[in-house]
Amino acid sequence: MPAGDLVEWLDEHGGPGFVWYVKRLSGNDTLANASHQAGPYIPRDFLFRIFPALARQEVKNPDIRFNLYVDSHADHRDVRAIWYNNRFHGNPKGGRNETRLTGFGGGASALLDPESTGALTVFAFSIVNPPETADCHVWVCRHETEEDLVEDRVGPVEPGKWLLWPPAQSSLFPGVASSLVRTSCWLTDDEIPAAWRLKFPSGAEIIRKAVELRDDSSLDPDRRLMRRRECEFEIFRSVEQAIEMPHITAGFADIDSFIARAQTILQRRKARSGHSLELHAREIFIEERLIEGTHFAYQPVSEGGKTPDFLFPSVAAYRDSTFPSDRLRMLAVKTTCRDRWRQILNEADRIPAKHLLTLQEGVSEAQFAEMAQAGVQLVVPAGLSDKFPKAVQPHLQTLESFIGDVRLLPIV
Incomplete structure (x- = not known):
């Protein structure tokens, strides 16, 4: 579908009859991690407002079925919203207390396809009065252009975050605070x-x-x-x-x-x-005692107007043809990398191995293999590594490990 179809979809489902839940799909949402919990995570209090019949603590794992249309991929499913509430039924310490959507038919659904990991996704729930059951229209962004169109409406949505849109609809969900807002560093x-x-x-x-x-x-x-x-x-x-x-x-x-x-x-x-x-x-x-200009360069010009985010150990070393190429490093920084990782491949010609720091919560094994073949090494903060497939996790580098490596580089 052309981008114009997304614009029409956003207009059609952006009125007062809908509330959007917007997030980037993580490896735990899709099948990228082969998790038994596969299915989009949606906050419990939000789903309770959409489906009041789900909020039955006296029932073990209550559920409700509703129509979900993945309009970006012309897919319709009769899916299940379930509250896993074992914590209140004989397992007070280790039991689950979360809601998920299931019944998508496995990887055939764009929502569970491992290649959708990291994709910006809009869930547009209709606002209805009980006993009518809400339905949901979904758009899974397929490329960077579509993500830009969505973020032009709602603002940036980062990995691990979610928001409700439009903000005026948030008043209908007083118990649900967007994960984008906390209080500990909020300035009065x-x-x-x-x-x-x-x-x-x-x-x-x-x-x-x-x-x-x-x-x-x-x-x-x-x-x-x-x-x-x-x-x-x-x-x-x-x-x-x-x-x-x-x-x-x-x-x-x-x-x-x-x-x-x-x-x-x-x-x-x-x-x-x-x-x-x-x-x-x-x-x-x-x-970490790396000196700018000696141990690293921030946004330098490598060649031909190309500006990688970081070069190690220095621009002087990079431009010195006698300095060994295998002792140079380049680090690109991108919050999400699903489509954007290819942008870094030509940023520093002398450095075939490109390091990429990202906060994206997982990639599919196929996409990781493509990155590795292109010479891209993912640098992922340690706390996010478990969002990646088990087969991928051993090949990720932490930021601490990357800093340890560049400390060993000779300087000019």
Whole structure:
């Protein structure tokens, strides 16, 4: 289907009769991990609001069937929403207490296809009154262009995160907080610097604040990265709310003014999502006593205007034809890599093996094999490795391990 079909789908299912649950499919959602739990995870409280008959604690593993249409792949299923509630039926400590969707027919469904791991996916649930049962229309993005169209509407959606859309519908689900919002690093009004209210802070400024609130210097680089990134996003959201809410509550003179403001907010979010991870990595390299300009270069020009995110040990070493190529390293940084990994293949001609730091929660074995054949080595924070297929996990490199390797490189 052309991209125009997605635009029409978003318009058709984006009205007041629908609420969207938007996420990137993880390896535990699809069959990439060969998990017995395969099937999209959807928060329990959200499904209880959509399907009130599911919220029956007195019944062991209550379920309900409903129509689900994967419109992106012309697929219709009579699927099952189930609450695994063993915790309340004889297993109070080790029992499950989560909801999932099942009954998709295995890998024939785009939602369970291992190749869909990492795909941005929109679940559009209809809003109905009991005893009527809601149905669900789904779009599994098939490539980067479709993901961009969705994120132009809702803002960036990162691995391990989810959101409800439109925000106005969230009021219908008072017990359900988007996973994009936490409180531990949320800045109160009096904690926000006055200069930030006049000009939105840069990514580097927000990350410096995150480092201040989450020093975490005693933690390994992998855990430090994940904790700080969570903190940084909370800071971003708190500043965004402090700056934008006065404009929103004041109202807009016309539609064009409203659209312009909304576009500013969305573009700022996308810019933050695109550069945040690399700025965190740079900060951690420095904390790990790697000297910028001596042990690594950030966004250097390799050749022909190409700008890899990081070169090791230096630009001077890279441009020195006598310096051994096997002692050079390149690290690309991409929050998601499902389609974007190919973009790094030509970023540093002298370095055949490309390292790629990502937060994506899994890839299929077939896609991993394709990456490996192209010379791409995935660098994945330790806490995310179990999201990948068991056959892939031994071939992943942690950030801590990568830093240990580049420490051993000779310098010019």
